[in-house]
Amino acid sequence: xxxxxxxxxxxxxxxLAQALLDAGSLSLAGADERPISxxxxxxxxxxxxxxxxxxxxxxxxxELNAVLTLKPSLVSEADLIVHxxxxxxxxxxxxxxxxxxxxxxxxxxxxxxxxxxDKCPVFVYASSVAVFGAMPGLPLPPTxxxxxxxxxxxxxxxxxxxGEQLVADFTRRGLVDGRNVRLMTVAVxxxxxxxxxxxxxxxxxxEPLAGLRCTVPVPPEIRVAxxxxxxxxxxxxxxxxxxxxxxGPRTAVNxxxxxxxxxxxxxxxxxxxxxxxxxxxxxxxxxxxxSIVGGWPSRFHAQRAHDLGLxxxxxxxxxxxxxxxxxxxxx
Numbered sequence: 001x002x003x004x005x006x007x008x009x010x011x012x013x014x015x016l017a018q019a020l021l022d023a024g025s026l027s028l029a030g031a032d033e034r035p036i037s038x039x040x041x042x043x044x045x046x047x048x049x050x051x052x053x054x055x056x057x058x059x060x061x062x063e064l065n066a067v068l069t070l071k072p073s074l075v076s077e078a079d080l081i082v083h084x085x086x087x088x089x090x091x092x093x094x095x096x097x098x099x100x101x102x103x104x105x106x107x108x109x110x111x112x113x114x115x116x117x118d119k120c121p122v123f124v125y126a127s128s129v130a131v132f133g134a135m136p137g138l139p140l141p142p143t144x145x146x147x148x149x150x151x152x153x154x155x156x157x158x159x160x161x162x163g164e165q166l167v168a169d170f171t172r173r174g175l176v177d178g179r180n181v182r183l184m185t186v187a188v189x190x191x192x193x194x195x196x197x198x199x200x201x202x203x204x205x206x207e208p209l210a211g212l213r214c215t216v217p218v219p220p221e222i223r224v225a226x227x228x229x230x231x232x233x234x235x236x237x238x239x240x241x242x243x244x245x246x247x248g249p250r251t252a253v254n255x256x257x258x259x260x261x262x263x264x265x266x267x268x269x270x271x272x273x274x275x276x277x278x279x280x281x282x283x284x285x286x287x288x289x290x291s292i293v294g295g296w297p298s299r300f301h302a303q304r305a306h307d308l309g310l311x312x313x314x315x316x317x318x319x320x321x322x323x324x325x326x327x328x329x330x331x
Contacts, residue, residue, distance in 0.1 A: 007085030008041025030243030076117030130157035180252035217286035220263025256312035
């Protein structure tokens with residue numbers, strides 16, 4: 001079996017790649033289990049050495065649109081495509097053309113390359129909770145259900161929702177076997193900060209635990225929906241392996257989320273690392289970030305995900321413990 005992961009050197013891309021390598025073989029879309037013979041990662045920068053030490057792994061560097069133009073066979077030969085590559089929320093809001101090129105053009109080009117091959121690959125698309133939002137005359141419901149109408153209020157959210165519709169249409173036509181997965185804000189992410197509007201939700205744990213200061217641009221009462229990297233990878237692996245009947249309609253599956261507040265994250269940090277850690281948080285309001293993050297939904301009833309065996313994280317303390325366990329493994 002040949003696998004392609006776009007954004008494969010990113011935080012989730014590397015974790016998903018390692019999970020696939022550790023599994024060794026897959027029951028792709030519920031079919032008979034087959035060994036993974038080739039795992040191709042594409043990204044702007046190379047992944048960490050442990051992944052590249054595996055003989056099954058190869059890496060193609062470059063911006064995704066350019067890679068697809070130069071090496072379309074990477075897609076046409078793949079049995080499984082996991083599309084994680086994207087410009088993040090804050091960057092898309094600051095630069096419309098960047099988001100259109102990285103999130104819309106690249107997704108369509110990837111689907112077009114897949115349809116030109118002889119296979120009908122399983123195509124897992126990482127969408128986002130940012131597809132939901134409130135607008136005048138259409139407020140957010142208290143809880144997002146599986147059939148809640150998306151109404152994105154950011155360029156990133158609009159681009160992600162458009163990508164969902166493209167994947168659904170190519171699936172309807174039998175060109176790919178698409179699985180749209182709406183990811184919650186992933187916390188706690190290791191590594192360096194990125195341009196995501198929600199990036200501070202990881203930074204306010206990661207940086208103080210490393211003895212560094214972190215700016216928190218929203219008030220403590222802002223409520224958010226979070227998932228650990230572990231549960232996020234479990235959701236992606238479920239999309240890879242579920243049968244079409246198990247997965248259900250072509251509309252996206254909302255992954256389970258822990259609903260909490262920014263203040264509760266700070267309180268959990270204090271429980272884990274003491275008052276000195278919380279003192280490294282600088283509560284400095286940023287209206288732009290607050291508008292984006294505060295406009296996202298924070299409570300979900302993810303029945304489809306629940307029926308697939310997926311569960312939300314139990315508490316903010318569990319999120320911190322998941323991160324600390326990851327740090328210990330990499331030390």
